[in-house]
Amino acid sequence: MRCEKMSSFIVMDIVKEAEKYADAIHFEIGQPDLPPSPNVKNALHVSIDENRFSYTQSHGLVALREKIKSHYATTYGVHIDIEQIFLTPGTSGAFLIAYALTLGKDATLGFSDPSYPCYKNFAYLLDIKPLFMPIGKADNFELHVKHLEPHTLDALQISSPANPTGNIYDAKNLEALVAYCESKNIAFISDELYHGLTYEKEANCALEFGDKNVYVINGFSKYYCLPGQRLGWVIVPKEKIRHAEMVAQNLFISAPTLSQYGALEAFDEAYLAEVKEEFQKRRDYLYKELSELFDIDAKPEGAFYIWANISHYSNDSFAFAKELLEKIHIATTPGVDFGSNGTSHYLRFAYTRNIEHMAEGIQRLKNYLKEKNEN
Incomplete structure (x- = not known):
């Protein structure tokens, strides 16, 4: 089924x-x-020449996680531990970790309609109940607390900038959503894959507004122009680090090694x-x-x-x-x-x-x- x-x-x-x-x-x-940046191509060539074909640890390369940590500190003023960062096979692997840590069988995952189709398909695959909340032009294609209040949720998934609409969540609204979810013990999962590809205004990271039960997902396929390298990441709460490690070990052992070495030069x-x-x-x-x-x-x-x-x-x-x-x-x-x-x-x-x-x-x-x- x-x-x-x-x-x-x-x-x-x-x-x-x-x-x-x-x-x-x-x-x-x-x-x-x-x-991608020419520096990425050079790094990939060097990695091949140096026979870097073995697994990395399930978290991913320490050096790459350090760069991601630095990126969050510089870009958002958010300070995280590298142990909270897991490199994954694309953002699909990141979603699976986040869902596995927050949602059991018959739990309810809320997200907007329209939204990225894999959200609901992952929910079905894991016997999670998807809850579709309609949004439109009047809402600037954003979920608000008013959309959540009539429902009982175990987790909320948002994306900003969003696919398919390209809208960016307003900072005050994002802050209100994070606060509401924290007050109700609802896991907050933020898909931030298109960060960097922003035009008239910048996108906020959900971790700017709270870190209790907040999961942030990003990757190298869009802004960094590395779709075929299949490399994403998820940032998990500190108390979930060991659980995330066990999920990663069993789902995929580790993210692609060559992709990780190439991505060391992606922050150009x-x-x-x-x-x-x-x-x-x-x-x-x-x-x-x-x-x-x-x-x-x-x-x-x-x-x-x-x-x-x-x-x-x-x-x-x-x-x-x-x-x-x-x-x-x-x-x-x-x-x-x-x-x-x-x-x-x-x-x-x-x-x-x-x-x-x-x-x-x-x-x-x-x-x-x-x-x-x-x-």
Whole structure:
């Protein structure tokens, strides 16, 4: 029954289907096309030459955890012990640790609708009850305490910047959510994978507002441009360190060794500033163009997605995504991947390809929708 409840991750089906078209325009996949810092590449070559193929300890490399610790102190003014940091195979491994430490069979995990589809699928896999709380434009696509109060929760999952909407949680709201969860003994799990990819304002770390039962998840796949290296991390409360170690040892022994050595050079601030600048240019371009075709509820503040309302053309995002792919070879992600709260009226567009690539797609889209309207 666990697997039967899980839904397909539709975007990966779209990726597979798009491979049939040599001229496909890719707005579907959430991975950067930019390479990592050259320093990362050099570190990987050195690691191969030095035959660094053995396991690391389950926590991960001490040197990398020290760099992550320093990053939190410098960026957020948050001071953590390196023993609280666990390197994981992607953020998926981090979610599994956080869920295993906080949620037993039939426990309730709350999150927003729309939100990243793997949250609910991990819940189903672990016999956890997912609780979907609808949010929208009126809430700035943020959960608030008012959404939590009618429910009995064991854990709350948020993401900021969010996938698929690109919104960033307001600092006062994030503080209120953390305080509420601490007062009710609700585990607070904060997905901060898109930190760094923020534009007009910065994102706050949940640990700025409390550390009792707070779990922070991040990784190297987005801002650091290392999606295929499959390396994430989770920060756990101090009293959960030993339990997290046992979970990590049994789930995956350790994160990929070469990936960890490469990531030692990922905190290249000069290079990362260029990455951020490039994605902001892409955001500005695609937002302007899509706003002429669809209703956009909010200009994304972070990540690299635009949540576009397609109601003028369709009320079935899955069928519309298939239509665009088959007719004009444009790959997008149907909103229904992210929940059921009006998501059949939305497509997610990722600006993870260069502007020239996106411009070709926009032109095809304009021509096709014009023709569609005329008919």
